[in-house]
Amino acid sequence: MGVAIAFWILAIVSVAAALAVVLLRDIFRAALALILCFLTIAGLYVTLSADFLAAVQVLIYVGAIAILIILAIMLTREVQRGGLSNKLQLPVVVVVVLLLGALIYTMVSTPWAVSTAMPLVPTTPILAGKLFGEGGFILVVEMAAVLLLVAILGAIVLVREK
Amino acid sequence: MPHQLLWLIFLLPLFSFIIISFVLRPFFNDKPQLGGYTTIAAIGGSFVISVFALFAVMANEGHALPVPDIEWVLIEGGLSIHLGLLVDSLTAVMLIVVTLVSLMVQIYSQGYMHGDPGYHRYFAFMSLFTASMLGLVLADNLVFMFVFWEGVGLCSYLLIGFWFHKPSAANAAKKAFIVTRLGDFGFLAGILALYFNTGTFDIAELHHLAITGAISGTILTWVAIGIFSGAVGKSAQFPLHVWLPDAMEGPTPVSALIHAATMVAAGVFLVARTFPLFAHSMEAMTTVAIIGGFTAIFAASIGLVMTDIKRVLAYSTISQLGYMMLGLGTGGVAIGIFHLFNHAFFKALLFLGAGSVNHATGTFDMRQMGGLRKVMPWTYATFVIASLSLAGVWPLAGFWSKDEILASSLESQPILFYLALITVFMTAFYMFRAIFMTFGGEYRGGAPEAHGHPHESPPVMVVPMVILAVLSVVSGFWNVGGQFDAFMGHGGGHGPGFFTVLTHPLPLLSLMVAILGIVLAYAVYSAKWLSAEKLRGMFGPLHTMLARKYWFDELYEDVFVRTSMLNGFFAGLQQFDTNVVDGTVNGVADGTIAGGRAVRQIQTGQLQLYGLFIGIGILAIILSVLFLG
Amino acid sequence: MLVGLEHYLILSTILFAIGLYGALSKRNAIVILMSIEIMLVAVSIALVAFSRYIVPLALTGQVFVIFIMVVAAAEAAVGLAIIIAIYRGYETIDATKINLMKW
Numbered sequence: 001m002g003v004a005i006a007f008w009i010l011a012i013v014s015v016a017a018a019l020a021v022v023l024l025r026d027i028f029r030a031a032l033a034l035i036l037c038f039l040t041i042a043g044l045y046v047t048l049s050a051d052f053l054a055a056v057q058v059l060i061y062v063g064a065i066a067i068l069i070i071l072a073i074m075l076t077r078e079v080q081r082g083g084l085s086n087k088l089q090l091p092v093v094v095v096v097v098l099l100l101g102a103l104i105y106t107m108v109s110t111p112w113a114v115s116t117a118m119p120l121v122p123t124t125p126i127l128a129g130k131l132f133g134e135g136g137f138i139l140v141v142e143m144a145a146v147l148l149l150v151a152i153l154g155a156i157v158l159v160r161e162k
Numbered sequence: 163m164p165h166q167l168l169w170l171i172f173l174l175p176l177f178s179f180i181i182i183s184f185v186l187r188p189f190f191n192d193k194p195q196l197g198g199y200t201t202i203a204a205i206g207g208s209f210v211i212s213v214f215a216l217f218a219v220m221a222n223e224g225h226a227l228p229v230p231d232i233e234w235v236l237i238e239g240g241l242s243i244h245l246g247l248l249v250d251s252l253t254a255v256m257l258i259v260v261t262l263v264s265l266m267v268q269i270y271s272q273g274y275m276h277g278d279p280g281y282h283r284y285f286a287f288m289s290l291f292t293a294s295m296l297g298l299v300l301a302d303n304l305v306f307m308f309v310f311w312e313g314v315g316l317c318s319y320l321l322i323g324f325w326f327h328k329p330s331a332a333n334a335a336k337k338a339f340i341v342t343r344l345g346d347f348g349f350l351a352g353i354l355a356l357y358f359n360t361g362t363f364d365i366a367e368l369h370h371l372a373i374t375g376a377i378s379g380t381i382l383t384w385v386a387i388g389i390f391s392g393a394v395g396k397s398a399q400f401p402l403h404v405w406l407p408d409a410m411e412g413p414t415p416v417s418a419l420i421h422a423a424t425m426v427a428a429g430v431f432l433v434a435r436t437f438p439l440f441a442h443s444m445e446a447m448t449t450v451a452i453i454g455g456f457t458a459i460f461a462a463s464i465g466l467v468m469t470d471i472k473r474v475l476a477y478s479t480i481s482q483l484g485y486m487m488l489g490l491g492t493g494g495v496a497i498g499i500f501h502l503f504n505h506a507f508f509k510a511l512l513f514l515g516a517g518s519v520n521h522a523t524g525t526f527d528m529r530q531m532g533g534l535r536k537v538m539p540w541t542y543a544t545f546v547i548a549s550l551s552l553a554g555v556w557p558l559a560g561f562w563s564k565d566e567i568l569a570s571s572l573e574s575q576p577i578l579f580y581l582a583l584i585t586v587f588m589t590a591f592y593m594f595r596a597i598f599m600t601f602g603g604e605y606r607g608g609a610p611e612a613h614g615h616p617h618e619s620p621p622v623m624v625v626p627m628v629i630l631a632v633l634s635v636v637s638g639f640w641n642v643g644g645q646f647d648a649f650m651g652h653g654g655g656h657g658p659g660f661f662t663v664l665t666h667p668l669p670l671l672s673l674m675v676a677i678l679g680i681v682l683a684y685a686v687y688s689a690k691w692l693s694a695e696k697l698r699g700m701f702g703p704l705h706t707m708l709a710r711k712y713w714f715d716e717l718y719e720d721v722f723v724r725t726s727m728l729n730g731f732f733a734g735l736q737q738f739d740t741n742v743v744d745g746t747v748n749g750v751a752d753g754t755i756a757g758g759r760a761v762r763q764i765q766t767g768q769l770q771l772y773g774l775f776i777g778i779g780i781l782a783i784i785l786s787v788l789f790l791g
Numbered sequence: 792m793l794v795g796l797e798h799y800l801i802l803s804t805i806l807f808a809i810g811l812y813g814a815l816s817k818r819n820a821i822v823i824l825m826s827i828e829i830m831l832v833a834v835s836i837a838l839v840a841f842s843r844y845i846v847p848l849a850l851t852g853q854v855f856v857i858f859i860m861v862v863a864a865a866e867a868a869v870g871l872a873i874i875i876a877i878y879r880g881y882e883t884i885d886a887t888k889i890n891l892m893k894w
Contacts, residue, residue: 011798011802019809022822022826034829037829041832041835044799044802057832061832069824069825073821106784112797112844113845114795115844131857
């Protein structure tokens with residue numbers, strides 16, 4: 001029951017925060033709303049028994065990505081022009097609503113094979129085994145490392161003064 | 163002798179061509195005589211094998227040698243073309259003619275072409291020319307034959323245009339190629355029609371089919387006419403005769419080869435080779451005979467007034483080829499080919515003589531010659547022998563074959579006989595007119611740029627002429643007892659007899675007519691009893707007509723080429739090309755550009771719009787899966 | 792009211808739709824980038840929910856989420872670098888005015 005209450009609170013707050021991100025005029029406030037959104041999603045991970053992910057979510061999204069975005073906002077000085085829409089707003093709304101309807105319909109009408117087993121806690125050692133252990137995702141981990149390296153180098157090259 | 167060796171007859175000159183082109187010309191350009199020796203050695207080898215082949219064919223019961231053939235093209239369940247040799251009496255005779263005349267011409271060329279910068283090229287082409295002709299003669303199926311037929315045409319183009327830096331030579335080569343091409347089209351159509359109706363290209367099988375009547379009627383006639391049109395082009399028969407006189411632009415030994423043994427003989431040979439097809443179609447035979455008879459007198463009449471010695475000989479060749487066609491059309495293979503056989507020697511000799519005269523005087527214009535009898539005795543003697551033989555004076559070679567043609571034409575088409583008889587008179591007249599103008603009287607100076615006195619040609623040129631002169635005398639004796647006819651499978655083997663022939667009225671008549679022509683020529687051009695100028699005045703319009711060659715060049719040039727082709731057909735084609743072909747291409751391009759201009763409007767560069775379309779696409783996929791899948 | 796898989800999925804879908812709306816209709820490039828981050832976490836929620844309710848003992852969905860975070864971090868770094876580079880050149884980060892890909 002406690003989980004259900006937590007879910008509803010978190011869900012409502014996260015949707016509101018997401019709407020604030022796309023609708024707020026002040027882009028700095030939008031970024032703060034994004035942090036809120038990330039935090040509530042970390043909370044949702046907790047309700048899903050994903051403790052490690054919740055921690056990582058806070059660390060990476062709130063600690064790194066959000067800070068990076070705020071930094072970019074400071075650099076570009078277009079703080080007051082966040083809420084402006086382009087000419088496509090109406091068709092976008094139509095398409096998005098239709099897509100939302102179609103997806104929800106699909107999800108509700110699909111008979112999910114829900115398992116009754118209790119989730120494993122804590123997840124950290126199990127995830128570590130999955131990532132680095134025998135028959136795990138070690139190759140993908142390596143590729144992710146390369147991706148990050150390339151991304152960092154690319155970012156440096158892009159913003160370097162000529 | 164193993165029969166596979168027969169392949170060498172045509173392969174030797176081909177090897178000679180390859181060696182000269184790819185070895186001697188690039189690496190031994192400073193030793194031009196090597197090319198000539200190679201050619202002579204190769205053709206000499208071919209000649210020796212040909213002699214053996216002739217005796218082998220003679221000794222063989224069926225007058226044919228079996229030669230194993232090679233599969234060339236095989237399409238399962240359909241087309242099958244064999245590369246094979248057909249060596250029968252006709253082939254054997256032709257092999258002797260081609261190799262012997264070619265050998266003589268090559269030896270002669272050593273002297274005539276001496277110092278020419280294109281010496282290697284000349285002998286390479288001559289080798290290829292001879293090889294093509296030998297391949298044509300040896301081929302046992304029509305496809306193989308057509309390949310060499312075109313090879314002969316190509317080589318004649320290359321050799322007529324040998325001095326391609328002269329515009330007249332380049333144009334003559336083009337003319338020869340294009341005019342013969344008109345005939346080749348008919349030949350190809352004939353071959354295809356034949357294959358369509360019989361399913362075979364093999365000549366022996368076609369003979370069999372024609373003899374058993376498996377192909378007959380209209381189809382056979384049209385096939386025969388198609389093949390004959392190829393022969394008309396190659397053998398310069400009316401109305402495709404216009405290229406041959408212009409072909410004089412090539413080196414004179416080339417003319418000798420073309421006129422005697424290779425190019426023009428190919429047409430006559432083709433008709434002889436496919437003769438059973440003709441023999442079973444009355445219409446085709448009549449066509450051949452009429453074209454031949456008409457060409458004979460038509461060309462001879464032009465020859466009467468030409469002043470260029472090679473042109474006289476050229477029209478003489480056309481006329482004699484007409485005789486051969488007449489012989490084929492009225493008599494049969496033996497008669498036509500016998501004349502070809504004899505004609506090859508004395509006509510080659512005449513051309514070599516003309517070349518010798520040109521070598522001495524630097525011109526071909528008979529009005530600038532004269533008096534050469536004293537300085538060029540060998541040339542004079544051989545030229546007279548050849549002319550007597552050509553005129554048909556007993557007992558020289560031309561007499562025997564011409565007499566047979568006259569006899570067979572009298573039997574089947576009396577009108578053609580009278581045409582042929584008049585041609586005998588004309589032939590004798592124009593040949594001796596040429597002799598008296600060239601060798602008689604006083605020397606008139608030669609070409610303006612020639613300096614010094616005319617002199618006899620070197621032995622390398624004289625010796626082949628003497629050999630050919632001997633052949634021009636004796637080659638006719640082959641059929642004195644009817645042996646040639648029997649060899650060719652024609653007649654019962656009883657000939658006219660060496661002396662008894664003169665007791666028959668017809669040979670006597672033709673001999674009298676020929677002598678009359680010689681006497682008239684003597685009267686006009688040597689003894690001057692009659693003035694040539696006065697005669698010209700008397701027959702003014704006629705002379706003009708003959709001198710302009712019945713305006714055939716003008717007719718073709720103005721009416722066909724300019725009016726019908728350039729302004730009519732080609733202009734129409736150009737209109738078609740500009741409006742329809744180019745229009746289509748441009749239309750497609752313009753349409754594409756216009757389409758691109760219209761469609762690129764949606765390429766706004768706004769990534770969000772693209773994203774919207776992606777979203778619409780995903781939505782469409784989801785909906786289609788939901789409602790359709 | 793019992794919370795089940797569908798609840799999480801619907802929440803995920805709503806967040807995804809909001810993100811999509813922002814990404815397609817906003818002018819400010821930074822807002823677009825933030826919208827894309829929302830879309831990424833929306834998908835992550837769906838993956839964790841699947842992992843929790845369908846294969847609770849395998850945790851594969853959580854592994855995928857870790858990789859999504861890696862991609863999101865890389866994307867944020869590069870995307871913001873591009874935005875700053877464009878801002879230097881154009882003095883604006885209005886996506887409708889950046890039309891280098893126009894015909």
